[in-house]
Amino acid sequence: MYLTQSLQRSLQQSPDHTATVFGERRRTFRQFADRVARLAGALQRLGMAGGDRVGMLALNSDRYLEYVMGVWWGGGVLNPVNVRWSVAEIVYSLDDCDTGILIVDDQFLPMIDAIRSKAARAPVFIHAGEQTTPPGVLSFEQLIAEGPAIADAGRGGEDLACIMYTGGTTGFPKGVMQSHRNLWSAGMQRMTEMPPLRGGSNLHIAPFFHIAGLARAVVQFLGGETHAIVAAFEPELVLRTIERERINETLMVPTMIQMLLAHPDFARYDLSSLTRMAYGASPSAGAMIEEVRAKLPWVELSHSYGLTEACPIVSTNPPENHSAEAIASGLSKSVGRSCVGVSVKIVDEQGEELPRGHVGEITVQGANIMQGYWNKPEETAKALRNGWLHTGDGGYVDEQGYLFIVDRIKDMIVSGGENVYSAEVENVILRHPSVAMCAVIGIPHAQWGEAVHAVVVRKPGCELSEDDIRLHCREYIAGYKCPKTVEFRETMPLSGAGKILKRELRDPHWVAEQGKTR
Known part of the structure:
Protein backbone atom coordinates (compact mmCIF):
# COMPACT_ATOMS: atom_id res chain seq x y z
CA MET A 1 0.00 0.00 0.00
CA TYR A 2 2.53 2.58 -1.15
CA LEU A 3 1.47 4.86 -3.94
CA THR A 4 4.68 4.92 -5.96
CA GLN A 5 4.48 1.13 -6.48
CA SER A 6 2.15 1.72 -9.42
CA LEU A 7 4.81 3.79 -11.16
CA GLN A 8 7.43 1.12 -10.40
CA ARG A 9 5.12 -1.44 -12.02
CA SER A 10 4.60 0.63 -15.18
CA LEU A 11 8.33 1.26 -15.40
CA GLN A 12 8.93 -2.51 -15.29
CA GLN A 13 6.08 -3.63 -17.55
CA SER A 14 5.48 -0.82 -20.05
CA PRO A 15 8.35 1.68 -19.89
CA ASP A 16 7.78 2.98 -23.42
CA HIS A 17 4.03 3.41 -23.08
CA THR A 18 2.93 7.06 -23.05
CA ALA A 19 2.55 8.23 -19.47
CA THR A 20 1.57 11.90 -19.89
CA VAL A 21 0.27 14.13 -22.65
CA PHE A 22 0.02 17.87 -22.09
CA GLY A 23 -0.43 20.02 -25.17
CA GLU A 24 2.32 19.03 -27.56
CA ARG A 25 4.47 17.48 -24.82
CA ARG A 26 4.48 13.69 -24.46
CA ARG A 27 6.51 11.55 -22.08
CA THR A 28 6.82 7.78 -21.67
CA PHE A 29 6.76 6.07 -18.29
CA ARG A 30 10.55 5.68 -18.56
CA GLN A 31 10.98 9.45 -19.04
CA PHE A 32 8.35 10.28 -16.43
CA ALA A 33 9.92 8.00 -13.79
CA ASP A 34 13.38 9.44 -14.41
CA ARG A 35 12.08 12.98 -13.90
CA VAL A 36 10.21 11.89 -10.78
CA ALA A 37 13.33 10.31 -9.26
CA ARG A 38 15.39 13.40 -10.04
CA LEU A 39 12.77 15.77 -8.66
CA ALA A 40 12.65 13.70 -5.48
CA GLY A 41 16.43 13.99 -5.18
CA ALA A 42 16.29 17.75 -5.70
CA LEU A 43 13.56 18.15 -3.07
CA GLN A 44 15.61 16.18 -0.57
CA ARG A 45 18.60 18.44 -1.29
CA LEU A 46 16.33 21.41 -0.50
CA GLY A 47 15.59 19.93 2.90
CA MET A 48 12.54 17.72 2.38
CA ALA A 49 12.78 14.93 4.92
CA GLY A 50 10.37 12.06 5.49
CA GLY A 51 6.88 13.40 6.21
CA ASP A 52 7.70 17.02 5.31
CA ARG A 53 5.06 18.96 3.39
CA VAL A 54 5.55 20.28 -0.14
CA GLY A 55 2.87 22.44 -1.77
CA MET A 56 1.93 23.17 -5.34
CA LEU A 57 -0.07 26.18 -6.49
CA ALA A 58 -0.74 25.54 -10.16
CA LEU A 59 -3.20 24.62 -12.85
CA ASN A 60 -3.21 21.03 -14.10
CA SER A 61 -0.20 19.95 -16.14
CA ASP A 62 2.17 17.02 -16.61
CA ARG A 63 4.49 18.72 -14.13
CA TYR A 64 1.75 18.55 -11.51
CA LEU A 65 1.74 14.75 -11.75
CA GLU A 66 5.56 14.80 -11.52
CA TYR A 67 5.17 16.82 -8.32
CA VAL A 68 2.68 14.27 -6.94
CA MET A 69 4.88 11.26 -7.60
CA GLY A 70 8.14 13.11 -6.93
CA VAL A 71 7.12 14.14 -3.42
CA TRP A 72 5.94 10.62 -2.60
CA TRP A 73 9.07 9.08 -4.18
CA GLY A 74 11.21 11.27 -1.92
CA GLY A 75 9.17 10.47 1.20
CA GLY A 76 7.31 13.77 1.52
CA VAL A 77 3.66 14.78 1.91
CA LEU A 78 1.56 16.69 -0.63
CA ASN A 79 -0.20 19.97 0.12
CA PRO A 80 -2.09 20.70 -3.13
CA VAL A 81 -3.13 24.36 -2.87
CA ASN A 82 -6.58 25.50 -4.01
CA VAL A 83 -6.04 27.79 -7.01
CA ARG A 84 -9.23 29.74 -6.26
CA TRP A 85 -8.00 30.93 -2.86
CA SER A 86 -6.88 34.38 -1.83
CA VAL A 87 -3.33 34.98 -0.58
CA ALA A 88 -4.64 34.92 3.01
CA GLU A 89 -6.22 31.48 2.53
CA ILE A 90 -3.13 30.13 0.80
CA VAL A 91 -0.86 31.39 3.56
CA TYR A 92 -3.16 29.91 6.20
CA SER A 93 -2.81 26.44 4.67
CA LEU A 94 0.97 26.75 4.27
CA ASP A 95 1.41 27.93 7.86
CA ASP A 96 -1.08 25.47 9.28
CA CYS A 97 0.86 22.39 8.15
CA ASP A 98 4.30 24.04 7.99
CA THR A 99 4.85 23.69 4.24
CA GLY A 100 8.53 24.38 3.53
CA ILE A 101 8.55 24.21 -0.28
CA LEU A 102 5.97 25.65 -2.69
CA ILE A 103 5.93 24.98 -6.43
CA VAL A 104 4.11 27.57 -8.56
CA ASP A 105 3.36 27.75 -12.27
CA ASP A 106 3.28 30.76 -14.60
CA GLN A 107 -0.26 31.66 -13.59
CA PHE A 108 0.65 32.22 -9.95
CA LEU A 109 4.12 33.77 -10.19
CA PRO A 110 2.63 37.22 -9.35
CA MET A 111 1.49 35.89 -5.94
CA ILE A 112 4.94 34.88 -4.75
CA ASP A 113 5.92 38.20 -3.14
CA ALA A 114 2.65 38.47 -1.22
CA ILE A 115 2.88 34.87 0.00
CA ARG A 116 6.52 35.32 1.00
CA SER A 117 5.78 38.48 2.98
CA LYS A 118 2.78 37.06 4.85
CA ALA A 119 3.83 33.48 5.60
CA ALA A 120 5.11 32.71 9.08
CA ARG A 121 7.92 30.71 7.45
CA ALA A 122 8.46 31.75 3.86
CA PRO A 123 8.68 28.58 1.77
CA VAL A 124 11.34 27.84 -0.80
CA PHE A 125 9.70 28.75 -4.12
CA ILE A 126 10.10 26.64 -7.26
CA HIS A 127 8.83 27.81 -10.64
CA ALA A 128 7.31 25.13 -12.91
CA GLY A 129 6.30 26.79 -16.17
CA GLU A 130 7.29 28.16 -19.55
CA GLN A 131 8.11 31.75 -18.56
CA THR A 132 11.51 32.93 -17.39
CA THR A 133 12.11 32.03 -13.76
CA PRO A 134 12.35 35.24 -11.71
CA PRO A 135 15.22 36.03 -9.29
CA GLY A 136 14.92 34.41 -5.88
CA VAL A 137 12.95 31.49 -7.29
CA LEU A 138 14.32 28.07 -8.27
CA SER A 139 13.67 26.47 -11.66
CA PHE A 140 11.71 23.20 -11.70
CA GLU A 141 13.43 22.11 -14.92
CA GLN A 142 16.90 23.00 -13.67
CA LEU A 143 16.34 21.10 -10.43
CA ILE A 144 15.33 18.01 -12.40
CA ALA A 145 18.28 18.36 -14.77
CA GLU A 146 20.76 18.65 -11.91
CA GLY A 147 19.05 16.49 -9.27
CA PRO A 148 20.32 13.00 -8.45
CA ALA A 149 17.96 10.18 -9.45
CA ILE A 150 17.37 8.71 -6.00
CA ALA A 151 15.82 5.40 -4.99
CA ASP A 152 12.16 5.30 -4.03
CA ALA A 153 11.73 6.05 -0.30
CA GLY A 154 9.03 3.40 -0.17
CA ARG A 155 6.79 5.17 2.34
CA GLY A 156 3.35 3.62 2.54
CA GLY A 157 0.69 2.17 4.78
CA GLU A 158 -0.31 4.59 7.52
CA ASP A 159 2.39 7.10 6.50
CA LEU A 160 0.82 10.44 5.65
CA ALA A 161 0.59 11.01 1.87
CA CYS A 162 -1.43 14.19 1.49
CA ILE A 163 -2.99 17.03 3.45
CA MET A 164 -5.87 18.25 1.32
CA TYR A 165 -7.58 21.37 2.59
CA THR A 166 -11.33 21.62 2.34
CA GLY A 167 -12.74 24.66 0.57
CA GLY A 168 -13.08 26.79 3.68
CA THR A 169 -16.77 27.51 3.17
CA THR A 170 -17.27 27.70 6.95
CA GLY A 171 -14.49 29.24 9.01
CA PHE A 172 -10.88 28.30 8.32
CA PRO A 173 -10.10 25.42 5.96
CA LYS A 174 -9.49 22.01 7.50
CA GLY A 175 -6.54 19.91 6.40
CA VAL A 176 -7.79 16.40 5.63
CA MET A 177 -5.03 13.91 6.44
CA GLN A 178 -4.92 11.14 3.83
CA SER A 179 -2.51 8.24 4.30
CA HIS A 180 -1.00 6.08 1.58
CA ARG A 181 -3.37 3.33 2.73
CA ASN A 182 -6.36 5.66 2.43
CA LEU A 183 -5.63 6.78 -1.14
CA TRP A 184 -4.44 3.34 -2.29
CA SER A 185 -7.57 1.69 -0.86
CA ALA A 186 -9.86 4.25 -2.50
CA GLY A 187 -8.16 3.64 -5.84
CA MET A 188 -8.51 -0.12 -5.57
CA GLN A 189 -12.13 0.18 -4.45
CA ARG A 190 -12.90 2.30 -7.50
CA MET A 191 -11.09 -0.15 -9.82
CA THR A 192 -13.06 -3.06 -8.38
CA GLU A 193 -16.28 -1.35 -9.44
CA MET A 194 -14.94 -0.08 -12.80
CA PRO A 195 -11.92 -2.11 -13.99
CA PRO A 196 -9.34 -0.09 -15.94
CA LEU A 197 -9.22 -0.06 -19.72
CA ARG A 198 -6.00 -1.79 -20.68
CA GLY A 199 -3.88 0.65 -22.65
CA GLY A 200 -6.56 3.27 -22.24
CA SER A 201 -6.20 7.03 -22.22
CA ASN A 202 -7.86 9.21 -19.58
CA LEU A 203 -8.40 12.96 -19.86
CA HIS A 204 -7.82 14.80 -16.59
CA ILE A 205 -10.15 17.79 -16.33
CA ALA A 206 -10.92 17.94 -12.61
CA PRO A 207 -8.22 20.02 -10.86
CA PHE A 208 -5.50 18.04 -9.14
CA PHE A 209 -5.77 20.15 -5.99
CA HIS A 210 -9.26 18.62 -5.56
CA ILE A 211 -9.70 15.05 -4.34
CA ALA A 212 -11.66 14.10 -7.48
CA GLY A 213 -8.69 15.02 -9.66
CA LEU A 214 -6.00 13.54 -7.41
CA ALA A 215 -7.89 10.31 -6.80
CA ARG A 216 -8.51 9.92 -10.51
CA ALA A 217 -4.77 10.27 -11.11
CA VAL A 218 -4.10 7.57 -8.50
CA VAL A 219 -6.53 5.22 -10.27
CA GLN A 220 -4.90 5.85 -13.66
CA PHE A 221 -1.44 5.20 -12.19
CA LEU A 222 -2.69 1.94 -10.65
CA GLY A 223 -4.07 0.93 -14.04
CA GLY A 224 -0.95 1.97 -15.96
CA GLU A 225 -3.00 4.16 -18.28
CA THR A 226 -2.05 7.31 -20.19
CA HIS A 227 -2.72 10.62 -18.46
CA ALA A 228 -3.85 13.28 -20.93
CA ILE A 229 -4.22 16.64 -19.19
CA VAL A 230 -5.81 20.01 -19.83
CA ALA A 231 -4.84 22.96 -17.66
CA ALA A 232 -8.44 23.85 -16.85
CA PHE A 233 -11.90 23.20 -18.17
CA GLU A 234 -12.57 24.95 -21.47
CA PRO A 235 -15.28 23.22 -23.53
CA GLU A 236 -13.63 23.57 -26.93
CA LEU A 237 -10.20 22.55 -25.59
CA VAL A 238 -11.76 19.44 -24.04
CA LEU A 239 -13.56 18.55 -27.28
CA ARG A 240 -10.41 19.11 -29.32
CA THR A 241 -8.28 17.01 -26.95
CA ILE A 242 -10.73 14.09 -26.94
CA GLU A 243 -10.67 14.04 -30.74
CA ARG A 244 -6.90 14.51 -31.16
CA GLU A 245 -5.75 12.08 -28.45
CA ARG A 246 -8.52 9.52 -28.97
CA ILE A 247 -9.47 9.75 -25.30
CA ILE A 409 -27.90 18.61 5.87
CA LYS A 410 -27.17 22.34 5.98
CA ASP A 411 -28.74 22.87 2.53
CA MET A 412 -32.09 21.34 3.39
CA ILE A 413 -34.86 23.96 3.27
CA VAL A 414 -37.50 23.92 6.01
CA SER A 415 -40.49 25.85 4.69
CA GLY A 416 -43.65 26.02 6.80
CA GLY A 417 -42.57 22.90 8.69
CA GLU A 418 -42.02 20.89 5.51
CA ASN A 419 -38.61 19.62 4.47
CA VAL A 420 -37.66 20.58 0.91
CA TYR A 421 -34.59 18.94 -0.60
CA SER A 422 -32.95 21.29 -3.07
CA ALA A 423 -31.62 18.45 -5.24
CA GLU A 424 -35.16 17.28 -6.00
CA VAL A 425 -36.24 20.76 -7.11
CA GLU A 426 -33.05 21.28 -9.12
CA ASN A 427 -33.60 18.02 -10.99
CA VAL A 428 -37.04 19.23 -12.05
CA ILE A 429 -35.88 22.70 -13.13
CA LEU A 430 -33.01 21.23 -15.15
CA ARG A 431 -35.53 19.26 -17.21
CA HIS A 432 -36.76 22.52 -18.73
CA PRO A 433 -35.27 22.80 -22.23
CA SER A 434 -34.29 26.47 -21.74
CA VAL A 435 -32.33 25.95 -18.50
CA ALA A 436 -28.53 25.60 -18.65
CA MET A 437 -27.78 25.58 -14.91
CA CYS A 438 -29.65 26.07 -11.68
CA ALA A 439 -29.29 26.08 -7.91
CA VAL A 440 -32.05 26.00 -5.30
CA ILE A 441 -31.53 27.59 -1.89
CA GLY A 442 -33.54 28.59 1.15
CA ILE A 443 -33.97 32.31 1.84
CA PRO A 444 -35.63 34.02 4.84
CA HIS A 445 -39.42 34.31 4.87
CA ALA A 446 -41.47 36.03 7.57
CA GLN A 447 -44.32 33.53 7.48
CA TRP A 448 -42.73 30.21 6.56
CA GLY A 449 -39.25 30.68 8.05
CA GLU A 450 -37.64 29.80 4.75
CA ALA A 451 -38.82 30.04 1.16
CA VAL A 452 -37.62 28.07 -1.85
CA HIS A 453 -35.56 30.32 -4.14
CA ALA A 454 -34.20 29.24 -7.53
CA VAL A 455 -31.17 30.76 -9.25
CA VAL A 456 -31.23 29.97 -12.97
CA VAL A 457 -28.90 30.42 -15.94
CA ARG A 458 -30.74 30.35 -19.28
CA LYS A 459 -29.38 28.55 -22.31
CA PRO A 460 -28.01 31.00 -24.92
CA GLY A 461 -30.75 32.63 -26.96
CA CYS A 462 -33.59 31.25 -24.85
CA GLU A 463 -36.43 33.23 -23.32
CA LEU A 464 -37.55 32.15 -19.88
CA SER A 465 -39.60 33.90 -17.20
CA GLU A 466 -40.19 33.36 -13.50
CA ASP A 467 -43.71 32.13 -14.26
CA ASP A 468 -42.35 29.65 -16.80
CA ILE A 469 -40.20 28.06 -14.08
CA ARG A 470 -43.07 27.88 -11.60
CA LEU A 471 -45.51 26.36 -14.11
CA HIS A 472 -42.91 23.81 -15.16
CA CYS A 473 -42.22 22.78 -11.55
CA ARG A 474 -45.91 22.40 -10.71
CA GLU A 475 -46.18 19.64 -13.31
CA TYR A 476 -43.75 17.45 -11.37
CA ILE A 477 -43.60 18.38 -7.67
CA ALA A 478 -45.86 19.57 -4.86
CA GLY A 479 -46.65 23.26 -4.62
CA TYR A 480 -44.73 23.79 -1.39
CA LYS A 481 -41.56 22.56 -3.13
CA CYS A 482 -41.90 24.91 -6.10
CA PRO A 483 -39.76 28.07 -6.09
CA LYS A 484 -41.51 31.06 -4.56
CA THR A 485 -38.97 33.33 -6.22
CA VAL A 486 -36.66 32.94 -9.21
CA GLU A 487 -33.49 34.86 -9.97
CA PHE A 488 -31.85 34.81 -13.39
CA ARG A 489 -28.08 35.14 -13.78
CA GLU A 490 -25.62 35.04 -16.63
CA THR A 491 -23.18 32.83 -14.73
CA MET A 492 -22.94 30.85 -11.50
CA PRO A 493 -20.22 31.11 -8.87
CA LEU A 494 -18.24 27.88 -9.25
CA SER A 495 -15.56 26.24 -7.18
CA GLY A 496 -12.30 25.15 -8.76
CA ALA A 497 -13.86 21.70 -9.15
CA GLY A 498 -16.87 23.11 -11.00
CA LYS A 499 -19.38 22.84 -8.16
CA ILE A 500 -21.89 25.62 -7.66
CA LEU A 501 -20.99 27.63 -4.55
CA LYS A 502 -24.40 27.77 -2.92
CA ARG A 503 -23.16 29.69 0.07
CA GLU A 504 -22.24 32.63 -2.17
CA LEU A 505 -25.80 32.59 -3.51
CA ARG A 506 -27.43 32.18 -0.11
CA ASP A 507 -25.43 34.43 2.22
CA PRO A 508 -26.49 37.83 0.81
CA HIS A 509 -30.14 37.03 1.54
CA TRP A 510 -29.49 35.99 5.12
CA VAL A 511 -27.05 38.81 5.90
CA ALA A 512 -29.52 41.38 4.56
CA GLU A 513 -32.37 39.89 6.60
CA GLN A 514 -30.70 38.83 9.84
CA GLY A 515 -27.18 40.20 9.74
CA LYS A 516 -25.75 36.70 9.73
CA THR A 517 -25.17 33.76 7.39
CA ARG A 518 -27.18 30.57 7.46
Missing part, protein backbone atom coordinates in the same frame (compact mmCIF):
# COMPACT_ATOMS: atom_id res chain seq x y z
CA ASN A 248 -11.32 6.73 -23.88
CA GLU A 249 -12.58 8.02 -20.54
CA THR A 250 -12.85 11.11 -18.39
CA LEU A 251 -14.39 12.50 -15.22
CA MET A 252 -16.40 15.70 -15.02
CA VAL A 253 -19.01 17.32 -12.81
CA PRO A 254 -22.50 17.78 -14.33
CA THR A 255 -22.01 21.52 -14.84
CA MET A 256 -19.00 20.79 -17.06
CA ILE A 257 -20.83 18.12 -19.04
CA GLN A 258 -23.76 20.47 -19.61
CA MET A 259 -21.44 23.21 -20.91
CA LEU A 260 -19.70 20.68 -23.17
CA LEU A 261 -22.96 19.44 -24.68
CA ALA A 262 -24.24 22.99 -25.13
CA HIS A 263 -21.14 24.19 -26.99
CA PRO A 264 -22.12 25.46 -30.47
CA ASP A 265 -19.37 23.40 -32.13
CA PHE A 266 -20.07 20.18 -30.20
CA ALA A 267 -21.24 18.27 -33.28
CA ARG A 268 -18.10 19.17 -35.27
CA TYR A 269 -15.81 16.98 -33.18
CA ASP A 270 -15.22 13.25 -33.49
CA LEU A 271 -15.81 11.86 -30.00
CA SER A 272 -16.21 8.24 -31.08
CA SER A 273 -13.20 7.10 -29.02
CA LEU A 274 -14.87 8.16 -25.77
CA THR A 275 -16.34 5.06 -24.13
CA ARG A 276 -16.69 6.08 -20.47
CA MET A 277 -17.70 9.25 -18.71
CA ALA A 278 -17.81 9.40 -14.93
CA TYR A 279 -19.47 12.24 -13.09
CA GLY A 280 -19.93 13.27 -9.49
CA ALA A 281 -20.19 16.20 -7.08
CA SER A 282 -23.88 16.76 -7.74
CA PRO A 283 -27.05 14.71 -7.26
CA SER A 284 -28.89 17.01 -9.72
CA ALA A 285 -28.06 15.24 -12.98
CA GLY A 286 -31.32 13.87 -14.38
CA ALA A 287 -31.55 16.18 -17.40
CA MET A 288 -27.83 15.82 -18.09
CA ILE A 289 -28.13 12.03 -18.23
CA GLU A 290 -30.87 12.22 -20.83
CA GLU A 291 -28.89 14.69 -22.93
CA VAL A 292 -25.74 12.52 -22.85
CA ARG A 293 -27.82 9.51 -23.92
CA ALA A 294 -29.19 11.54 -26.83
CA LYS A 295 -25.91 13.06 -28.04
CA LEU A 296 -23.38 10.37 -27.00
CA PRO A 297 -25.45 7.16 -26.90
CA TRP A 298 -22.41 4.85 -27.00
CA VAL A 299 -20.78 6.39 -23.90
CA GLU A 300 -21.06 4.50 -20.60
CA LEU A 301 -22.07 6.87 -17.80
CA SER A 302 -21.24 6.19 -14.17
CA HIS A 303 -21.91 8.29 -11.10
CA SER A 304 -19.69 8.32 -8.03
CA TYR A 305 -20.47 9.78 -4.62
CA GLY A 306 -17.72 10.69 -2.23
CA LEU A 307 -15.99 13.40 -0.25
CA THR A 308 -12.48 14.52 0.57
CA GLU A 309 -12.57 12.74 3.93
CA ALA A 310 -13.25 9.44 2.10
CA CYS A 311 -10.45 9.93 -0.47
CA PRO A 312 -13.15 10.23 -2.02
CA ILE A 313 -15.04 7.07 -2.92
CA VAL A 314 -18.18 5.94 -1.11
CA SER A 315 -20.49 4.55 -3.79
CA THR A 316 -20.77 4.08 -7.53
CA ASN A 317 -23.81 3.89 -9.79
CA PRO A 318 -22.68 1.82 -12.79
CA PRO A 319 -23.52 2.28 -16.50
CA GLU A 320 -26.43 -0.19 -16.43
CA ASN A 321 -28.24 2.16 -14.06
CA HIS A 322 -28.25 4.92 -16.68
CA SER A 323 -30.48 3.11 -19.19
CA ALA A 324 -33.93 4.23 -20.25
CA GLU A 325 -35.40 1.65 -17.88
CA ALA A 326 -33.30 2.93 -14.98
CA ILE A 327 -34.34 6.51 -15.73
CA ALA A 328 -38.00 5.46 -15.77
CA SER A 329 -37.67 3.54 -12.49
CA GLY A 330 -35.76 6.34 -10.76
CA LEU A 331 -32.66 4.19 -10.22
CA SER A 332 -30.55 6.66 -12.21
CA LYS A 333 -31.17 9.19 -9.43
CA SER A 334 -29.31 6.97 -7.00
CA VAL A 335 -25.58 7.36 -6.38
CA GLY A 336 -25.33 3.57 -6.43
CA ARG A 337 -24.38 1.09 -3.78
CA SER A 338 -21.40 1.29 -1.48
CA CYS A 339 -18.13 0.15 -3.04
CA VAL A 340 -16.27 -2.99 -2.03
CA GLY A 341 -14.69 -2.35 1.37
CA VAL A 342 -16.96 0.60 2.18
CA SER A 343 -19.85 0.41 4.66
CA VAL A 344 -22.69 2.95 4.67
CA LYS A 345 -25.18 3.56 7.46
CA ILE A 346 -27.99 6.14 7.72
CA VAL A 347 -28.35 7.55 11.22
CA ASP A 348 -30.53 9.98 13.14
CA GLU A 349 -29.33 12.92 15.26
CA GLN A 350 -28.49 10.53 18.12
CA GLY A 351 -26.38 8.34 15.83
CA GLU A 352 -28.89 5.48 15.77
CA GLU A 353 -29.33 3.61 12.49
CA LEU A 354 -32.58 4.37 10.67
CA PRO A 355 -34.79 1.90 8.78
CA ARG A 356 -34.56 1.59 4.99
CA GLY A 357 -36.17 4.49 3.16
CA HIS A 358 -35.83 6.94 6.08
CA VAL A 359 -33.81 10.11 5.51
CA GLY A 360 -30.93 10.78 7.88
CA GLU A 361 -27.21 11.53 7.90
CA ILE A 362 -24.95 9.35 5.77
CA THR A 363 -22.11 7.79 7.75
CA VAL A 364 -19.27 5.80 6.19
CA GLN A 365 -16.64 3.31 7.32
CA GLY A 366 -13.70 1.82 5.41
CA ALA A 367 -9.95 1.74 4.82
CA ASN A 368 -10.31 4.83 2.63
CA ILE A 369 -11.51 7.09 5.47
CA MET A 370 -9.11 9.89 6.46
CA GLN A 371 -6.89 9.81 9.51
CA GLY A 372 -8.43 13.08 10.73
CA TYR A 373 -8.02 16.83 10.38
CA TRP A 374 -4.52 18.26 10.76
CA ASN A 375 -4.08 19.85 14.20
CA LYS A 376 -7.85 19.93 14.78
CA PRO A 377 -8.66 17.23 17.35
CA GLU A 378 -12.08 18.66 18.19
CA GLU A 379 -13.16 18.80 14.54
CA THR A 380 -11.78 15.27 14.05
CA ALA A 381 -13.79 14.00 17.02
CA LYS A 382 -16.98 15.53 15.58
CA ALA A 383 -16.44 13.91 12.17
CA LEU A 384 -15.10 10.51 13.28
CA ARG A 385 -17.37 8.95 15.88
CA ASN A 386 -17.30 5.32 16.98
CA GLY A 387 -15.33 4.40 13.87
CA TRP A 388 -17.73 6.09 11.43
CA LEU A 389 -17.26 9.22 9.34
CA HIS A 390 -20.25 11.54 9.65
CA THR A 391 -20.53 13.14 6.21
CA GLY A 392 -23.04 15.92 6.84
CA ASP A 393 -24.96 14.67 3.79
CA GLY A 394 -28.61 13.70 4.05
CA GLY A 395 -29.81 10.57 2.30
CA TYR A 396 -31.52 7.21 2.53
CA VAL A 397 -30.89 3.60 1.46
CA ASP A 398 -33.60 1.59 -0.29
CA GLU A 399 -34.38 -2.12 0.15
CA GLN A 400 -31.76 -3.10 -2.47
CA GLY A 401 -29.02 -1.07 -0.79
CA TYR A 402 -29.06 1.80 -3.26
CA LEU A 403 -28.05 5.12 -1.74
CA PHE A 404 -29.98 8.28 -2.59
CA ILE A 405 -28.66 11.74 -1.70
CA VAL A 406 -31.35 14.24 -0.79
CA ASP A 407 -29.19 17.20 0.25
CA ARG A 408 -26.41 18.50 2.37
